[in-house]
Amino acid sequence: MAMTQQELVDMLSSLTLFADLTRPQLEQVAHKMTEESFPVGQRILRQGFTGTGFYVILDGEVAVRIDGRDVARLAKGDFFGEMSILLGEPPVADIVTTRQLNVLHLGGPELEGFLRDHPTVMFRMLKALAMRLRNASR
Amino acid sequence: MAVAELAERPFPPGDYPVVVVGSGPGGLQTSYFLKRLGIEHAVISADPAPGGMFRRFPFFQRLLSWTKPYAPVAREDRWYQWYDWNSLLADEPEARAIMPTLMDGTSSFPSRPEMEANLAAFVERAGLTVRYDCRWESTRRDDERFVLATSDGEYRCQTAIFAVGVAEPYLPDTPGFDLVSHYVETRPAETYAGKRLFIVGKENSGFELATGLLQWAQRIVLASPRPAKLSVNTHSLLGVRARYVLPFEDQNLGGGVFILNASIERIERAAGGGFRIHCIRSENGAELSVEADEVIAATGFKCPLLDLPDLGVAVFGRSGLPAMTNYYESATVPGIYFAGTIGQGVSGMKKYGLPANSGAVHGARYNARTMVYHVARTHFGIELPRPEVKPDALVDLLLSEATRAPELWNQKSYLARAFSLDAGAGIRDEGVVPLAQFVDEEGPAGVAIAVETDDLGDIHPAVYVRETGRPAVETLLASNPLHDFRSVENRAQLSSLLAGATAGVVR
Secondary structure, three states, rough: OEEEEEEEEHHHHHHHHHOOHHHHHHHHHHHHHHEEEEOOOOOEOOOOOOOOEEEEEEEEEEEEEEEEEEEEEEEEEOEEEEHHHOOOOOOOOOOEEEEEEEEEEEEEEEEEEEHHHOOHHHHHHHHHHHHHHHHHHH | OHHHHHHOOOOOOOEEEEEEEOOOOOHHHHHHHHOOOOOEEEEEOOOOOHHHHHHHOOOEEEEEEEEOOOOOOOOHHHHHHHEEEOOOOOOOOOOOOHHHHHOOOOOOOOOOHHHHHHHHHHHHOOOOOEEEOOOOEEEEEEOOEEEEEEOEEEEEEEEEEEOOOOOOEEEOOOOOOHEEEEEHHHOOOOOOOOOEEEEEEHHHHHHHHHHHOOOOOOOOOOOEOOOOEEHHHOOOOEEOOOOOOOOHHHHHHOOEEEEEEEEEEEEEEOOOOOOOEEEEEOOOOOEEEEOOOOEOOOOOOOOOOOOHHHHOEEEEEEOOEOOOOOOOOOOOOOOOOOHHHHHHHHOOOOOOHHHOOOOOOHHHHHHHHOOOOOOHHHHHHHOOOOOOOHHHHHHHHHHHHHHHHHHHHHOOOEEEEEEEEEEEEEEEEEEEEHHHHHOOOOOOOOOEEEEOOOOOOOEEEEEEEOOOOOEEEEEEEOOOOOOOOOHHHHHHHHHHHHHHHHHHOOO
16 A cells, blocks of 8 residues: 555554654654565565565565464564574574565664664564563463 | 647557557666567657656756776676666667767766667667657556557557656655655756755755755755665665765765754744744754755655556555566556566565665666566567576586676676576576566576675675475575685585586486
8 A cells, every 4th residue: 555654654653563652753763664565475584595674564464484384474563574683593484475565674784773773662572572482382 | 639640650549469658768678678579569658758757867967877988898798787787778789888888988977968868879779669748647447458548549458567667756744845845846056056955855866956056055954864874884776875975074074064863843934934844853852943945855756657556556655666576567457567667666685675776777677678578478478598508507607697797786686597407408597587586486496696795795696596396595605805706616615506406407
């Protein structure tokens, strides 16, 4: 979907990851991250590939696929790519689009600075990662 | 317009297998390859002459893409394309490398009129035909055909290719932007003499204006929420180009340029004339109010896709780019394709966040070729040559491509040279392909090589080996200080990588 600047900022404000940001901060996020679109069936993260990025889903759905087996689905508001960037290692899963996908993208090398600039986003990300860890160990 | 006159011009309204809309570099390059393959098509353009955006932009009259007249390779070689980002591609010697022949020697960045002349010369020497002054106005479906209504009448086609640029001024919906002028409305430089200028946007277009108006304006403020990036720091064409760094130095010395990280809250007319711009600074959230005589929104462009979204063409983002496949086909309406700068909507691998150069001629010209070849194969059943390669030549060929191929250097991590390794058919040259397509499709066994830049700016080859029905595996090869990747070390590593994959490929 095409969005105006204001519509994009409104949408970002509704996502949990960015819920603590002020409007000017949301505008900054909207300028720092780029909007991208992927057709169904395309891999966005690839197991074992270098140079990956960080993605926040605006619309659509992806499958998390490990060795050809789907282990999870992600949709609007979910994010992916942070693990391999934070660890400095290639992804251990493929991310494959299962519905036409619109995302915000940040290049891997920019993620650390982005999180330092927006500590509330870092905190929200940490909470989400903690929940993933808890669910995985149940 | 009289009926007789309509009929004298090329491509009268009617039914064609393919209709191409646009006569900028994207439309012309597309038409060239369609013609080479013998695919009948019409080219229509709202403009009166070829050139697209280069008929008007950039304002300050010099491009950001180089053409180096004196290169280490001959101009007739394919390798020269890496040194000449502005000529369109052609097989005929007379239509190749036109740009360097038209430059006056004052810069390796051609002037706008030189670029316009380059495109006009291409049309003539490649024997292309365009119906000018024919404006595409609306689109509809009629059974299996697309119907393009134009100022000259209706065009029906099986495949429609839109090369209409990302050319429509984009203004944010922030209050007050309706009061100010867009980049495209910039006047001659001298009319800004002594003015206090406020430029919204810190991409290249904003800095192009700041650089061009530096000696005219009394004060220049540039503002946008995000700090400006410089291309010399991003190791790519992403960010403000080196040609436009003068305003940074001026700011650092306190010369009257101010580069602010701030979001614009609203713009209003000031009581004494001019404008008052209300900002929130990104660093600390503090309010800042700036007065200016002139405000220019260098806020980018969007796609003039008219009613294509009503036809089902999905678009995304603030630029309204179409959602596309790796071959620039609409992801939602098969048969509708895009060429030229619109191709930047296909992200590809975007390793380390570095985008391809699809928004520029030197990337889009190769994208047009991969798109036309795909159209030829899938819509017209045209089999393209797939020359056989001897197994003992493969390693040298791959490393030679990584060292010199203009497609791989212009479209890093985006286009690759691919070879299929089919046990029955031998090693076949599959040409230049979209890298994301190669690594994701479950095709036959194959190998592809690309050139990539990492986060430290190191440029190196990357090899992708695909076994039948399995995802490709990535291997990075060693760099070289002089970018010659044909080293003993790389030969040994590549030979070892391919040993298994090519072992069974004997015809």
